[in-house]
Amino acid sequence: MKIVFANRYFFPDQSATSRMVSGLAFALARRGFEVTAIASRTLHDHSNVALPAQEMVAGLSVKRLWATRFGRSNILGRAIDYLTFHISAFLWCLWNLERGDICVVCTDPPLLSVTTALPIRWRRARMVNWVMDLFPEVAMELGMLSNKSLPGTLSRVVRNWSMRKSAMIVCPTATMASYLTEHGLENDRVSVMHHWSDGEEIYPVPPTANSLRTRWGLQDKFVVGYSGNFGRAHDFSTLLEAAVLLSDDEDIQFLLIGGGQQRAHVEEIVRNRDLKNVIFKPLQPAQNIAESLSAADAHIVSLIPRLEHCIVPSKFYGVLAAGRPTLFVGDSKGEVARVVASADCGAAVKIGEGQRLADFIVEMKESPDRRAQMGLNARRVLDTVFSRENAVNAWADVMHKFRQQSAVASQSSVYGPAE
Structure with a gap:
């Protein structure tokens, strides 16, 4: 079983989602898990920078997928960047995931869980939906998308569909988790796992x-x-x-x-x-x-x-x-x-x-x-409360449970169900 993190940005990018995903991925790799990260080849604030298509970093395999690099200066260019990354992520999951793998899908770009849900399912892997920003609700609350429009309604429907296909939905706050369960998602599928900071990297300097x-x-x-x-x-x-x-x-x-x-x-x-x-x-x-x-x-x-x-x-x-x-x-x-x-x-x-x-x-x-x-x-x-060690322990426990479930499922497929 390998763990795959899917997010548009990854180390060495220093954006908020990249730091969170990268820190967790490296920590799990240090604990002996096989970890792969899929991301774009650009940095958050520097779309002209092209990172290597693949490399090993601290024992972790980083696969950087092709996508356009118009950057964040205009909405159309950003939308095309999103779309091309979605396509590349779909194809990568379809070609590279294996039975029993855990794909931790983040929310940059928006609706990435929708794009990857089918190839993850077809490859008999499992999806963990790590919700850092709740889309389309963010766009609706900011007036960028009407909640009564067809795109708004459709976005929410397909997002909820992808969440129901997830083995687990991870929210950073109880408020977000409550919102999702109040809107029809099962309580036992939604977990609260707080964000954190690395206390060794960031510390008080007089x-x-x-x-x-x-x-x-x-x-x-x-x-x-x-x-x-x-x-x-x-x-x-x-x-x-x-x-x-x-x-x-x-x-x-x-x-x-x-x-x-x-x-x-x-x-x-x-x-x-x-x-x-x-x-x-x-x-x-x-x-x-x-x-x-x-x-x-x-x-x-x-x-x-x-x-x-x-x-x-x-x-x-x-x-x-x-x-x-x-x-x-x-x-x-x-x-x-x-x-x-x-x-x-x-x-x-x-x-x-x-x-x-x-x-x-x-x-x-x-x-x-x-x-x-x-x-x-x-x-x-x-x-x-919010240390990296606490967060990594919680995530590692989840991954150990998935590993045990995969082992039981694999054994059942070979020997048949236990009497």
Whole structure:
């Protein structure tokens, strides 16, 4: 039995889904499982980069499938990239899967489980549907797709069909799992397995030892960070309102790291408002991630409330690993807000509460001991609840059960059913 991970991006790509999938795949390979990853030949933010078609990385076989490389700059090009990857994934599964294999199918590109369901079934393998972003609901909630339109209805029907063909559906939050079971999927098929962060790769770096903080001229500042994707699922209006309100405080600096669909718009607002207290930096390479996340004294994490059942911001787990408080902007009863409140590792505000966010920032700046305790609490909840070790143990247990089931099934096919 081999485990096949299917996701459009894989190591060395540093996008959120790639880091999650790659980390788990490498960990399972180290534990003795035969693991293969299928992905595209491009990087998330660099469609002009062509990665090798196949290679062995840390004992794991990576098969990078052909697909067009128009990139993320326009919707039509992205749709063609999706379509060609779907076709390549269908053909790869049809030609390469074997009886008893476990194919862990992720949600980039959307509906990949639909494309791969039939070849997985024909090859008598089994599918684990790892739902990181719930499509088409994300598109519907963002107004990109009508839930009453034919494409919207059809997308949901075929998605649910593919889930019913799965041996297991993995959700990162109980909210998403509840949504799926309330919409007709069997309870015993849906499992909650939280996202995580690698506490060895990301760890607290003191300000005085942080070379990035020094290089960026932030040594004497209280730094409010945002790190990751500037996507449609995230609110930036509240952050920018707080930045305006605090623009006269020379001790506070906003540090925005990453890229994505909304970054240009955020940069334009910062220019138009002449906000000298906001600086932008590109997403940092993997070897700098501990310093990058530790460069901030507190991090803003946001999620539009209507997407709580669709997405969890994976950047949150990196903030926990870096031992920094979280300032969450979104649903006060959502997944991140609940963890922040129960672990006492930050604060939460609703979208539009820029003044309240600004007040929390000032309070944290002026209370270094309290802020330090929140950081310790953040790292503690990472180590006890959201660690990579916990996640890998849970996934390994699942794979051992599948392996045992495959062995029993194989024996039955040879000797006939047990009396």
